[in-house]
Amino acid sequence: MARYAPTIARLVSELERLPGVGGKTAQRLAFHILGLPVEKAEALANAILDARHSTMLCTTCCNLTDTDPCEICSSASRDRSILCVVESPRDVAAMERIREYHGLYHVLHGAINPMQGIGPDRIRVKELLSRLRTTEDTVTEVVLATNPTVEGEATAMYIARLLKPAGIRTTRIAHGLPVGGDLEYADEVTLSKAMEGRREI
Amino acid sequence: MQVQRIELTGFRNYGNLDIRVYPGVNVFYGDNAQGKTNILESIYMCACARSHRTSRDADIIRHSDDFYSIKLTFANQTQDEELVVSFQDADAKIPERARALRTVMHNGMRLPRVADMMGLFHAVIFAPEDLMLVKEGPASRRRYLDLLLSQIRPAYFNDLQTYTRALSQRNALLKRIRETRADAGGDPELEIWDETMAAAGARLIHARLAVSARVAEIASREHARISSDTERLVIRYRTVAGVKEGDTLHDIVGKFRQRLRQSARDDAEKGQTSQGPHRDDLDLGLDGEGLRPFASQGQQRSAVLALKLAELQVLEEETGEPPVLLLDDVMSELDARRRNALVEGMGSAQVFVTCTDAAHVGGDMEELAARQKGMHYFHVERGQVAEDPAGLL
Ligand SMILES: [Zn+2]
Numbered sequence: 224m225a226r227y228a229p230t231i232a233r234l235v236s237e238l239e240r241l242p243g244v245g246g247k248t249a250q251r252l253a254f255h256i257l258g259l260p261v262e263k264a265e266a267l268a269n270a271i272l273d274a275r276h277s278t279m280l281c282t283t284c285c286n287l288t289d290t291d292p293c294e295i296c297s298s299a300s301r302d303r304s305i306l307c308v309v310e311s312p313r314d315v316a317a318m319e320r321i322r323e324y325h326g327l328y329h330v331l332h333g334a335i336n337p338m339q340g341i342g343p344d345r346i347r348v349k350e351l352l353s354r355l356r357t358t359e360d361t362v363t364e365v366v367l368a369t370n371p372t373v374e375g376e377a378t379a380m381y382i383a384r385l386l387k388p389a390g391i392r393t394t395r396i397a398h399g400l401p402v403g404g405d406l407e408y409a410d411e412v413t414l415s416k417a418m419e420g421r422r423e424i
Numbered sequence: 425m426q427v428q429r430i431e432l433t434g435f436r437n438y439g440n441l442d443i444r445v446y447p448g449v450n451v452f453y454g455d456n457a458q459g460k461t462n463i464l465e466s467i468y469m470c471a472c473a474r475s476h477r478t479s480r481d482a483d484i485i486r487h488s489d490d491f492y493s494i495k496l497t498f499a500n501q502t503q504d505e506e507l508v509v510s511f512q513d514a515d516a517k518i519p520e521r522a523r524a525l526r527t528v529m530h531n532g533m534r535l536p537r538v539a540d541m542m543g544l545f546h547a548v549i550f551a552p553e554d555l556m557l558v559k560e561g562p563a564s565r566r567r568y569l570d571l572l573l574s575q576i577r578p579a580y581f582n583d584l585q586t587y588t589r590a591l592s593q594r595n596a597l598l599k600r601i602r603e604t605r606a607d608a609g610g611d612p613e614l615e616i617w618d619e620t621m622a623a624a625g626a627r628l629i630h631a632r633l634a635v636s637a638r639v640a641e642i643a644s645r646e647h648a649r650i651s652s653d654t655e656r657l658v659i660r661y662r663t664v665a666g667v668k669e670g671d672t673l674h675d676i677v678g679k680f681r682q683r684l685r686q687s688a689r690d691d692a693e694k695g696q697t698s699q700g701p702h703r704d705d706l707d708l709g710l711d712g713e714g715l716r717p718f719a720s721q722g723q724q725r726s727a728v729l730a731l732k733l734a735e736l737q738v739l740e741e742e743t744g745e746p747p748v749l750l751l752d753d754v755m756s757e758l759d760a761r762r763r764n765a766l767v768e769g770m771g772s773a774q775v776f777v778t779c780t781d782a783a784h785v786g787g788d789m790e791e792l793a794a795r796q797k798g799m800h801y802f803h804v805e806r807g808q809v810a811e812d813p814a815g816l817l
Contacts, residue, residue, distance in 0.1 A: 337596035415579040
């Protein structure tokens with residue numbers, strides 16, 4: 224990298240910090256940007272700055288937002304009695320795409336993971352508890368929609384235990400068979416999870 | 425299970441190999457270090473997703489390649505199947521390949537997880553490495569149970585992965601508790617990992633207890649036929665204190681959870697989890713005057729052979745068809761009595777044998793070959809395999 228002028232080297236090394244970007248990709252991106260007309264490069268830089276400056280965490284649900292409280296928290300048409308707890312803002316976007324869920328969210332920004340030094344204090348569990356204590360809404364159900372990984376399950380269990388004394392109904396989303404798939408083509412692990420999560424009809 | 429065709433690319437000393445094999449007995453013969461065992465290894469990897477010789481996939485790639493692939497065409501009771509197991513080594517110079525990539529394709533469809541291949545193809549291998557079962561520590565015997573159970577119940581493999589992950593997380597948390605000098609007793613975060621380990625761990629223990637009882641019964645019976653001495657082979661799964669055979673899954677979850685809670689402070693001091701299926705063992709011994717370890721090499725060989733024959737029979741019982749049998753240079757190590765027991769135990773399975781002397785094995789297996797659909801010879805020399813109709817090449 225010593226071959227590059229200092230300003231170019233700086234751009235390359237900043238790009239290299241981005242997730243999923245290695246040295247070679249960073250160089251390719253840098254030279255792509257350097258080849259852009261000045262106004263295009265400015266548009267890119269401004270988009271990054273505007274997004275960063277105007278984005279914050281919603282003080283209610285901790286989702287990324289440009290208004291506080293966020294659009295969902297301030298909406299009059301949402302069901303304020305149900306709260307869906309997810310690991311990341313991307314999970315909120317995924318849930319919103321299905322247009323079936325009309326309640327509120329709470330974003331943890333991670334899952335409990337001791338190997339990475341992430342305890343419950345490093346994710347937004349405290350915020351969830353104080354929200355449930357102080358909210359004017361009557362929350363009757365908390366849906367734990369953390370990922371079906373070992374860490375996601377542990378996080379759900381941790382939160383469920385904390386909420387137990389408050390007497391709020393907590394539920395865990397089911398993991399099961401993909402809809403439209405044939406039972407015989409489901410892999411055994413999914414099938415056995417689906418069997419475990421069976422319910423009365 | 426019947427293998428029909430084996431195609432290898434970049435695998436050990438094979439650049440490209442494509443051979444068709446036969447029902448009955450397939451004999452691979454040739455000098456040492458020519459690549460006979462590699463063929464058996466590749467078949468075994470389609471059953472267990474791992475090698476019986478190494479845990480490092482990179483070791484298996486041919487020197488001049490950065491990629492290996494095994495394609496196995498086989499038939500089970502109902503249909504023809506195809507499995508492709510491949511591995512692309514990591515390359516630090518290419519960002520997209522910063523991590524090694526293992527892929528499994530089943531009938532042309534990529535499986536989401538390597539774990540999903542468990543149970544599609546069944547094989548049992550008899551190899552010189554089997555002696556580790558009696559000579560080495562508990563890890564080799566847990567591995568025996570884990571590989572057997574993974575082939576019978578694919579969900580077992582998933583429980584094993586969940587348990588291993590939860591164990592690592594609990595151990596990481598224990599070390600943090602030790603560093604911060606916090607009290608591990610009643611720590612709510614630790615209790616979450618206790619719970620996770622208890623749930624997955626109990627399923628492991630429950631399955632291992634049941635299969636061990638079956639293995640013990642069959643191995644003891646086989647041992648009596650193989651061994652000339654009057655002592656009985658006794659096998660027992662030793663697990664978390666208080667857990668016993670016949671306990672329900674629910675009982676085991678409760679007992680294991682309680683043990684984890686009780687040992688929380690001690691475990692925090694050590695920075696690791698002292699009890700659980702990761703510490704369990706399959707106790708083996710001879711019951712003459714009280715249980716004692718194997719003294720002679722002959723006693724060890726008899727015990728190992730009995731265990732392997734039990735593995736074979738349990739697999740056949742559970743899956744309803746004989747698994748493919750892989751005999752890696754073991755015939756020459758056994759005396760006539762043990763060889764006979766082995767050949768008898770094979771039933772109607774398809775067999776792959778390696779040896780240096782084709783005529784020798786031919787004699788041992790004549791009866792088996794007659795019972796089955798013939799015997800076919802392959803000469804192996806420096807990574808080339810030539811079918812040899814007469815076995816006289
Ligand atoms: Zn909000």
